[in-house]
Amino acid sequence: MTQEKTTVLEHRVFQGEYRLLKLAAPVIGPLVQPGQFVHLRVPRLENAVLRRPFSVFKADEEGLSILYATVGMGTEALTTVEVGEEVSLLGPLGTGFPRVGKNKIPVLVAGGYGNAALYLQAKNLPVKGVAFFGGRSAEDILCVDEFEALGWDVRVTTDDGSLGTKGLVTAALDPWLEEQGSGGRGQGAELFACGPNGMLKAVGDRALEKGFTAWLSMDRNMACGVGACLTCVIKRKTETGWEWARCCKDGPVFNAEEILWED
Ligand SMILES: Cc1cc2nc3c(=O)[nH]c(=O)nc-3n(C[C@H](O)[C@H](O)[C@H](O)COP(=O)(O)OP(=O)(O)OC[C@H]3O[C@@H](n4cnc5c(N)ncnc54)[C@H](O)[C@@H]3O)c2cc1C
Numbered sequence: 001m002t003q004e005k006t007t008v009l010e011h012r013v014f015q016g017e018y019r020l021l022k023l024a025a026p027v028i029g030p031l032v033q034p035g036q037f038v039h040l041r042v043p044r045l046e047n048a049v050l051r052r053p054f055s056v057f058k059a060d061e062e063g064l065s066i067l068y069a070t071v072g073m074g075t076e077a078l079t080t081v082e083v084g085e086e087v088s089l090l091g092p093l094g095t096g097f098p099r100v101g102k103n104k105i106p107v108l109v110a111g112g113y114g115n116a117a118l119y120l121q122a123k124n125l126p127v128k129g130v131a132f133f134g135g136r137s138a139e140d141i142l143c144v145d146e147f148e149a150l151g152w153d154v155r156v157t158t159d160d161g162s163l164g165t166k167g168l169v170t171a172a173l174d175p176w177l178e179e180q181g182s183g184g185r186g187q188g189a190e191l192f193a194c195g196p197n198g199m200l201k202a203v204g205d206r207a208l209e210k211g212f213t214a215w216l217s218m219d220r221n222m223a224c225g226v227g228a229c230l231t232c233v234i235k236r237k238t239e240t241g242w243e244w245a246r247c248c249k250d251g252p253v254f255n256a257e258e259i260l261w262e263d
């Protein structure tokens with residue numbers, strides 16, 4: 001983990017409510033693994049000193065990019081950042097997605113910024129499988145062309161039916177999972193998911209029912225981002241009950257089997 005003063009190379013509306021922020025980060029960029037995130041200090045955000053976590057969308061020797069939506073004070077302030085401005089980053093942080101198991105069909109499931117969080121995994125996996133993208137409407141569905149160009153079979157659902165199948169992402173995932181039968185030993189699908197909590201739980205529950213492994217990237221408010229403050233904890237099952245696990249350090253990616261969901 002490194003702290004780096006980066007410079008904004010590009011900052012523009014990407015699609016719908018999402019913006020693309022590209023940063024020159026020659027130290028952090030080459031170190032990023034799929035599913036990891038950076039903790040970003042938003043310039044000129046005087047009333048809130050905490051950094052904000054963002055998944056790394058793309059990364060290379062020169063730097064990295066994020067895709068973000070405006071939801072509050074920090075991301076609103078981030079929209080004003082200009083090309084050439086300095087942005088402090090901590091990263092790469094967290095435990096990301098593992099490689100896919102031998103002979104497994106990789107399956108990506110994304111909602112919201114999940115498409116960005118899964119892009120590096122989609123690029124790096126040696127085998128390309130099926131990617132299920134869900135959103136409220138067509139403009140929430142990001143990067144379909146890019147995933148298809150990597151060789152993924154992309155299936156889209158939208159709540160309002162403006163693109164793909166009408167309904168939640170599970171409307172497309174369920175029939176596909178049904179076709180696969182049950183996981184058995186060393187065969188079947190392995191799922192990698194990032195999106196809203198409800199979606200993650202639905203994906204995890206379905207995978208476990210079928211005997212498939214699912215890796216879920218959990219979204220929690222984060223203060224320190226490095227495992228020291230415990231603002232980001234979830235309950236992780238143990239042999240005797242449960243323990244606290246930190247999404248910023250032990251996660252954000254967890255095996256669905258480990259997560260003790262709370263109502
Ligand atoms: C590991 C990780 C990766 C992330 N990657 C991305 C990404 O690639 N793109 C993206 O757009 N967003 C991403 N997020 C979410 C992003 O960090 C929050 O949207 C951002 O911190 C909100 O800051 P804010 O100051 O604008 O909002 P605030 O003013 O802090 O909050 C606005 C509202 O959003 C809620 N909120 C704030 N932070 C979070 C959070 N982390 N999870 C759920 N609700 C929150 C608050 O409770 C409040 O209701 C990620 C979060 C995590 C934990």
Ligand code: FES
Nearest residue numbers: 225227229230248
């Ligand atoms: S954000 Fe501080 S421990 Fe995770």
